[in-house]
Amino acid sequence: xxxxxxxxxxxxxxxxxxxxxxxxxxxxxxxxxxxxxxxxxxxxxxxxxxxxxxxxxxxxxxxxxxxxxxxxxxxxxxxxxxxxxxxxxxxxxxxxxxxxxxxxxxxxxxxxxxxxxxxxxxxxxxxxxxxxxxxxxxxxxxxxxxxxxxxxxxxxxxxxxxxxxxxxxxxxxxxxxxxxxxxxxxxxxxxxxxxxxxxxxxxxxxxxxxxxxxxxxxxxxxxxxxxxxxxxxxxxxxxxxxxxxxxxxxxxxxxxxxxxxxxxxxxxxxx
Amino acid sequence: xxxxxxxxxxxxxxxxxxxxxxxxxxxxxxxxxxxxxxxxxxxxxxxxxxxxxxxxxxxxxxxxxxxxxxxxxxxxxxxxxxxxxxxxxxxxxxxxxxxxxxxxxxxxxxxxxxxxxxxxxxxxxxxxxxxxxxxxxxxxxxxxxxxxxxxxxxxxxxxxxxxxxxxxxxxxxxxxxxxxxxx
Numbered sequence: 436x437x438x439x440x441x442x443x444x445x446x447x448x449x450x451x452x453x454x455x456x457x458x459x460x461x462x463x464x465x466x467x468x469x470x471x472x473x474x475x476x477x478x479x480x481x482x483x484x485x486x487x488x489x490x491x492x493x494x495x496x497x498x499x500x501x502x503x504x505x506x507x508x509x510x511x512x513x514x515x516x517x518x519x520x521x522x523x524x525x526x527x528x529x530x531x532x533x534x535x536x537x538x539x540x541x542x543x544x545x546x547x548x549x550x551x552x553x554x555x556x557x558x559x560x561x562x563x564x565x566x567x568x569x570x571x572x573x574x575x576x577x578x579x580x581x582x583x584x585x586x587x588x589x590x591x592x593x594x595x596x597x598x599x600x601x602x603x604x605x606x607x608x609x610x611x612x613x614x615x616x617x618x619x620x621x622x623x624x625x626x627x628x629x630x631x632x633x634x635x636x637x638x639x640x641x642x643x644x645x646x647x648x649x650x651x652x653x654x655x656x657x658x659x660x661x662x663x664x665x666x667x668x669x670x671x672x673x674x675x676x677x678x679x680x681x682x683x684x685x686x687x688x689x690x691x692x693x694x695x696x697x698x699x700x701x702x703x704x705x706x
Numbered sequence: 707x708x709x710x711x712x713x714x715x716x717x718x719x720x721x722x723x724x725x726x727x728x729x730x731x732x733x734x735x736x737x738x739x740x741x742x743x744x745x746x747x748x749x750x751x752x753x754x755x756x757x758x759x760x761x762x763x764x765x766x767x768x769x770x771x772x773x774x775x776x777x778x779x780x781x782x783x784x785x786x787x788x789x790x791x792x793x794x795x796x797x798x799x800x801x802x803x804x805x806x807x808x809x810x811x812x813x814x815x816x817x818x819x820x821x822x823x824x825x826x827x828x829x830x831x832x833x834x835x836x837x838x839x840x841x842x843x844x845x846x847x848x849x850x851x852x853x854x855x856x857x858x859x860x861x862x863x864x865x866x867x868x869x870x871x872x873x874x875x876x877x878x879x880x881x882x883x884x885x886x887x888x889x
Contacts, residue, residue: 487735487742499749505762545751
């Protein structure tokens with residue numbers, strides 16, 4: 436689909452008719468990817484599934500390499516992977532769950548790497564598509580977080596967990612008419628929803644931003660006079676690429692941290 | 707430009723109701739996403755992380771053990787240092803005591819020797835004084851005799867008569883006594 440912008444001054448770009456103008460890729464090309472194989476089945480494999488495969492295989496292989504014969508004094512790759520473990524341990528688990536949170540390290544580490552590597556494909560040349568700009572991955576991970584923190588709460592407090600969450604102690608009984616539905620919604624509906632939407636929306640917005648500036652730069656390249664706009668547009672594209680590199684990490688960290696916070700809240704609902 | 711792009715997306719959404727940028731149009735992304743995530747989790751949990759976490763735990767234990775050993779060695783070194791300082795201070799005290807004892811002994815010996823020398827000097831001085839007194843007395847007696855003889859001779863010349871020196875002798879003795887002859 437070819438669309439020429441009608442707003443000034445970009446209408447100039449559309450002056451070329453079919454032969455010129457700003458061509459913005461259709462939305463299908465931005466977020467939807469054709470099947471590579473198993474088309475029409477529930478196992479339809481496309482570019483997103485391939486990115487998910489890479490996000491799975493990279494951390495597993497890296498951790499497997501260093502776990503075969505871990506040295507007493509870590510060096511090189513082992514040092515790097517142990518730094519990742521330390522990062523999740525110190526920055527996510529300890530502040531959000533506390534010393535009891537060690538057992539959730541594998542899940543949070545898997546979650547962090549799975550999201551981060553999936554996000555990094557936003558800026559990897561020739562890929563340029565974050566897996567989490569599709570709702571599937573954020574939805575799955577949010578459901579995992581939901582099941583996990585409810586499971587932890589029930590495991591440690593039995594059904595008293597729901598009582599602690601829905602009927603917070605210290606609140607006047609009359610206010611339970613308001614508080615209980617609010618807690619029910621915020622804890623069991625809005626939490627996973629916000630987790631999924633935050634990740635998905637941030638990555639999709641970043642993806643559209645990069646596509647927009649890329650299309651602008653490519654289009655302006657063909658216009659002698661307007662090419663001067665590339666002096667601004669191209670550095671902006673580079674800057675946004677760096678920004679999205681940071682966002683990729685930040686969103687993975689936020690998702691892992693919030694999941695840990697919810698698990699910590701389920702372990703100690705009275706807090 | 708971003709707004710323009712969003713407008714374009716919105717316009718496209720209006721044109722084609724079948725395109726939904728949010729929800730996947732096939733279950734494949736959900737299925738593969740779940741499969742790969744749970745595979746990541748399970749493999750990290752049961753295959754990759756246990757040896758690494760055990761190595762980290764062993765390392766922490768080793769570090770803790772080494773730290774405790776270092777603390778023990780430091781305590782032992784401190785004890786050795788304290789023992790050394792105690793020994794040194796005891797040796798210094800003993801040395802000071804010995805020096806004091808020697809000093810007292812030396813002082814006593816010196817006092818004894820000084821006393822002996824002083825006694826010897828006093829005796830020698832007393833003997834010398836006695837000898838001096840004896841010589842002086844003898845000299846004085848000789849002088850008195852000579853003066854008496856001289857005085858008798860002079861008086862003989864004056865009175866033109868012999869004067870006995872023995873008679874003059876008491877007067878000479880008296881003059882000598884008054885003029886300090888005993889000194």
